[in-house]
Amino acid sequence: MPTSSKARAKRRIAVLEEELEMIRQEKGGKQRKTTFYVSQGRAIRRLVVLYHSVEDMIAENDRRYEFRSSLESTAEQDRLQRGYVELTRVLPWLHERLGDLDQGDSEDMLRKASNLKKGADAARGDDTSSLKELVATWVNQEFRPSPLIKSNEKYSRGFASDICGMLLCPAEWDWKQNSVKTGIRDRTTEYIVSENSWPLFLYENYQVNSDDLEEGLLKSKLLVLAFKAVFTSPSSAREAEGDGDGADVLENNRRARLRSDQTKVKTCVASIINMKKVTPRAIAYVVCQVRFALSSVLSWRTVDADFDYEAFWCNIVDFFEDTPGPVTRRKVEKLLEWWTR
Known part of the structure; x- marks a missing residue:
């Protein structure tokens, strides 16, 4: 039809x-x-x-x-x-x-x-950008350098800066000695800064026991602040005092869930990615980010002069995961307990 x-x-x-x-x-x-x-x-x-x-x-x-x-x-x-x-x-x-x-x-x-x-790369870029400003602020508050570290640029950081240079200096050397400072800045063969040394900013109170380079390692306030900023929020980092409690991701997750039952809140990164505890690889990530923030390098790269970030990250991960025996294993476990308690 x-x-x-x-x-x-x-x-x-x-x-x-x-x-x-x-x-x-x-x-x-x-x-x-x-x-x-x-x-x-x-x-x-x-x-x-x-x-x-x-x-x-x-x-x-x-x-x-x-x-x-x-x-x-x-x-x-x-x-x-x-x-x-x-x-x-x-x-x-x-x-x-x-x-x-x-x-x-x-x-x-x-x-x-x-x-x-x-x-993955976007998150790393976001963290690099935010820590560029935050680390400068924390260093200025903690050490009161003159001149202050500028939060919006990096040219004055790295070993050209007395305070950043001190924090980046390998723990086995004394930055206060002019020979060390000059040698590092001139990159002489005696003072090559590589990924095979622990920089001072990793240590509790930024002090080193030359007889035991693992004492206080990975317990610095700067690391705790950065960890909080990355995995919870920059504002929560202000609450951290560097004693380990500030990095209690599990507790922050619990509080975030409780608040979300009552009102709409911005969920922290740790909750979004279901992070239940502080892990070795999370610490290694933050260490590399802080090291980069203290440096004068403008954009993320694997190698900075004689320093290899990829190898450095591997060294930190192996420090936790590839322990040579039960005594060392227990030390690592106690360190992780310090981070999550």
């Missing part, structure tokens, strides 16, 4: 509108998925690995699963595998989805990994 051209046109318009709405919904769904993976990725640099990719950790886990009968591994591979374990703790859905992948899903997984990386 024939119909009018007007009626047919209306039906075609209705079909096109329906198709357009379906396209919009599909596009919106893809955008929501992208946003989800970018958001999830923000935990990776902070809690898992500072430099390696998600693909590196997955590949190492696959290698161990496929060749476990004749497995040999390097220290770097062991660190990567521990990173994969931490990754699955931080992103528990990831391991299950990897196990369900078939050949046709590989391209989709690459897109997800790319979005995770976007989130």
Whole structure:
């Protein structure tokens, strides 16, 4: 039975509108998925690995699963595998989805990994930017240098600054000695600052026991303040006094949840990424961020003169995770207890 051209046109318009709405919904769904993976990725640099990719950790886990009968591994591979374990703790859905992948899903997984990386690098950049100003403020409050460290620029930081130079100086050297100060600034062979030394800013009260370089290590007020700023909020960092209590992420999470039941509040990073305790890799991340904030380098990079940030991060992680015996293991456990109590 024939119909009018007007009626047919209306039906075609209705079909096109329906198709357009379906396209919009599909596009919106893809955008929501992208946003989800970018958001999830923000935990990776902070809690898992500072430099390696998600693909590196997955590949190492696959290698161990496929060749476990004749497995040999390097220290770097062991660190990567521990990173994969931490990754699955931080992103528990990831391991299950990897196990369900078939050949046709590989391209989709690459897109997800790319979005995770976007989130990871964005979070690192955000923290670098905020700590640039915050660290300058804290150093000025703590040491009252003259002139004060400018919060909006870095040219006057690093070893050119007496106070930043002191905090960056390896613990085994005395920055107050002119020979040390001059040698570091001139980069003489006797005073090469590398990732293989612990800088002074890591120590409690910024003092070192030359007979025991592990005494007070990783207990500085500056670290606690930075940790609070990254994982809770900059305002909560003002409450920290450097005794360990200021870094009680678990308690901050609990308080945030209690407040959210009563009123709308801005959730802290630790709650968003479901961080239940202070971890070695979270500490290592903050250490590298503070070191960078004290330096005169303008943009994030792996190597600063003779100092390698990636190797430095690995040294801190290994200090916690690759302990040589039970006595050292207990010392590390006590240090983590100090951070989360």
